[in-house]
Each structure stands twice: as structure tokens, then as C-alpha cells.
Amino acid sequence: MNDEGVIFAYYLNEAGVWENSDLSTVESYEGIKTWVHLDFKNENTKRWLYERSGLEEHVCDALLDDDTRPRTLSMNDGILLTMRAINFNPGEDPEDMVALHAWIDNNRLITMRQKRVRAVEDVREELKSLDRPATPSEILIRILYRVTYRTDDIVSHIYEGIEEIEDQVLVAHASELRPKIASFRRMLIGIRRFIVPQKEMLLSLQGEKSGYLLDGDKMELHEIYEKLMRIVEDVNAVKDRAMVTQEELNNRIADQMNQTMYIMSIIATIFLPLGFLTGLLGINVGGVPGVDNGVAFWIVCAIIVILAIIEYILFKNKKLL
Numbered sequence: 001m002n003d004e005g006v007i008f009a010y011y012l013n014e015a016g017v018w019e020n021s022d023l024s025t026v027e028s029y030e031g032i033k034t035w036v037h038l039d040f041k042n043e044n045t046k047r048w049l050y051e052r053s054g055l056e057e058h059v060c061d062a063l064l065d066d067d068t069r070p071r072t073l074s075m076n077d078g079i080l081l082t083m084r085a086i087n088f089n090p091g092e093d094p095e096d097m098v099a100l101h102a103w104i105d106n107n108r109l110i111t112m113r114q115k116r117v118r119a120v121e122d123v124r125e126e127l128k129s130l131d132r133p134a135t136p137s138e139i140l141i142r143i144l145y146r147v148t149y150r151t152d153d154i155v156s157h158i159y160e161g162i163e164e165i166e167d168q169v170l171v172a173h174a175s176e177l178r179p180k181i182a183s184f185r186r187m188l189i190g191i192r193r194f195i196v197p198q199k200e201m202l203l204s205l206q207g208e209k210s211g212y213l214l215d216g217d218k219m220e221l222h223e224i225y226e227k228l229m230r231i232v233e234d235v236n237a238v239k240d241r242a243m244v245t246q247e248e249l250n251n252r253i254a255d256q257m258n259q260t261m262y263i264m265s266i267i268a269t270i271f272l273p274l275g276f277l278t279g280l281l282g283i284n285v286g287g288v289p290g291v292d293n294g295v296a297f298w299i300v301c302a303i304i305v306i307l308a309i310i311e312y313i314l315f316k317n318k319k320l321l
Contacts, residue, residue: 005038005045006022006039006045007037007039008020008036009021009035010036010127011033016132016133018035018128018130023036023048033133033135034136035108035139036108036109036111037111038111038112039113040064040066040114041114046064059075059078062082066099066114068082068099069082069084069197070197070201074208078104078210079105079210079212081103081205082100082201083201084097084099084100088116092115093190094191096190098117104137104140104213105136123139140213148228149227151191151195151228151231152231152234155234158238162238169249169252177249188235189239192235198228199228202225206222273307273311277300278300
């Protein structure tokens with residue numbers, strides 16, 4: 001078959017070294033430990049899964065599903081996993097977490113993705129530096145480890161961003177902070193949507209009795225689960241801090257608006273009687289006093305100034321200014 005859907009494929013050779021290969025070569029090593037990473041949107045991948053992988057049809061359907069929540073499903077001949085990883089692809093939002101599907105049995109690990117997953121690339125590089133052969137079970141645990149710790153990096157970044165906003169709430173302009181805090185809250189919502197079920201998936205994986213995960217790997221899995229639990233707690237804590245910061249920002253905006261309205265009210269109150277006086281003297285009818293007097297204008301100006309001073313003293317005494 002055409003191997004366009006194969007991102008990479010490895011098999012454990014006789015010397016105990018993971019050797020990069022193509023899919024057809026990996027297929028020929030029956031019973032040899034293999035790791036195949038596929039693009040599940042490629043038509044060749046779909047054809048290989050259904051026709052040559054040896055997996056049951058409903059397993060293939062699950063591996064090709066691109067809109068699933070994290071879960072694990074144990075079967076007689078292997079374990080099916082679905083997980084979500086932080087999206088580090090250029091131009092995309094980190095909280096738009098990418099799906100990573102996996103199938104593990106005694107001798108092979110099949111991982112599938114639609115978009116690039118940084119955690120898988122990290123593990124691939126680690127294989128090159130290992131001084132001993134790794135098992136498919138260990139490789140899967142390493143992927144879960146990388147997925148979890150890269151999630152922790154993003155949550156820590158959000159935490160630092162919220163702290164910075166908290167420091168700026170009293171000094172920075174509200175229009176600058178509101179988009180930032182809205183962005184962080186959106187990221188938290190998107191991440192929490194998947195890491196909570198992912199925590200349950202890891203817990204379920206710890207209880208597997210099928211033997212496809214080695215005991216030593218299960219101990220590592222427990223540490224990953226504990227780490228993800230702390231991440232979930234951190235996400236909830238940061239979410240609460242973001243809400244408090246948002247409320248403080250809204251209160252500050254409301255206080256600024258109230259202060260502005262108060263000043264405008266004082267100004268309007270001061271000029272109301274002065275405007276009434278000038279309007280009364282400006283009516284275009286006969287009998288307006290001072291029309292023929294050359295100094296009447298200055299007398300009116302003096303009266304206006306005196307009224308303004310009297311009003312200022314009254315507001316000051318009542319502590320309105």
C-alpha cells in the first residue's frame with residue numbers, strides 16, 4: 001500500500017534497538033515489538049486499519065473518530081485509548097486540544113493523530129537516546145507523561161498571566177486588561193473540558209488487569225495521575241482567581257463610571273441656575289432690564305460669578321466637593 005498516512009514507524013530489531021522503517025517492513029515482523037504513528041485523516045491510513053491491521057471494525061471506527069472525549073476501553077486483544085494534548089501548532093489556540101488515539105497490545109503500539117502532537121515528537125526523540133530497548137507499554141506511558149507535563153506548562157503560563165493582571169488592575173487601563181483576562185478564562189475553560197475526563201481515563205487505565213501494561217509502567221502511570229489531579233486543582237484555583245480578578249476589574253470600571261457621572265452631576269448643578277439667569281435675560285421681548293445701560297453686561301457677569309462662588313461654598317460645606 002501507499003504509506004502516505006504513515007508519519008513514522010519503528011520496530012525493535014534483533015540488536016534491541018528501535019529502528020525507523022516504513023509500514024510494509026513493520027508488517028513483515030510478526031511478533032516483533034513495533035510502534036506506528038499514523039495520520040488518521042489520510043485515506044491510506046483508513047484502508048490499512050480496516051484491511052491489514054487485524055483490528056476489529058469497531059476499534060478502527062473509534063481510532064478514526066476525531067471528536068471524542070478522553071477514555072479507555074479494554075478488550076480481549078488490547079486496550080484502546082483516547083486522550084487530548086495541548087495544541088502547539090502555529091496559529092492555533094492551545095486550548096483547542098488535539099486528539100491522540102492509541103491502541104496497545106502485547107507487541108505493538110499504534111498512535112494516531114490529525115494534527116501534530118508535540119508530546120509524541122518528544123518521545124520519538126527520547127527513543128534515539130535510550131541505552132536499552134523500550135516496550136510499547138513504556139512508550140505509551142512516556143507519551144502520557146509528556147502530554148500531562150506540557151498541559152502543566154500551559155496552566156502555569158496562565159497562572160502567571162493572571163498574577164500579572166492582578167498586579168495591573170489598579171494601574172493599567174481597563175480596556176487593555178479585559179481582553180487578556182477573557183482570553184485566559186477561555187483557555188481555562190477549554191483545557192478543563194478535557195483534562196477532567198482525562199484524569200478519569202488515567203484512573204481507569206491504572207486498574208487494567210489485562211497485562212498489556214507492565215507493573216513498573218503502572219507505577220509511573222500513578223505518578224502521572226497524581227500530577228494530573230494537581231493540574232485539575234490548579235485549573236480550578238486559577239479559574240477562581242480569574243473570576244475574582246474579573247470582578248475587581250468590573251468594580252473598578254463601575255467606580256470610574258460613577259465618579260465621572262458624579263462630577264458631571266456637580267457641574268450640571270452648578271451651571272443650572274446660571275443658565276437659567278442667562279436664558280431669562282436673553283429672551284427676545286420688551287422690558288428686559290439693562291438693555292439701554294452700557295454697564296449692565298458687566299453687572300450680570302458679576303452676579304453670575306457671585307452665584308457661582310456661593311454655590312461652590314455651599315457644595316463645599318455639604319462635602320459634596
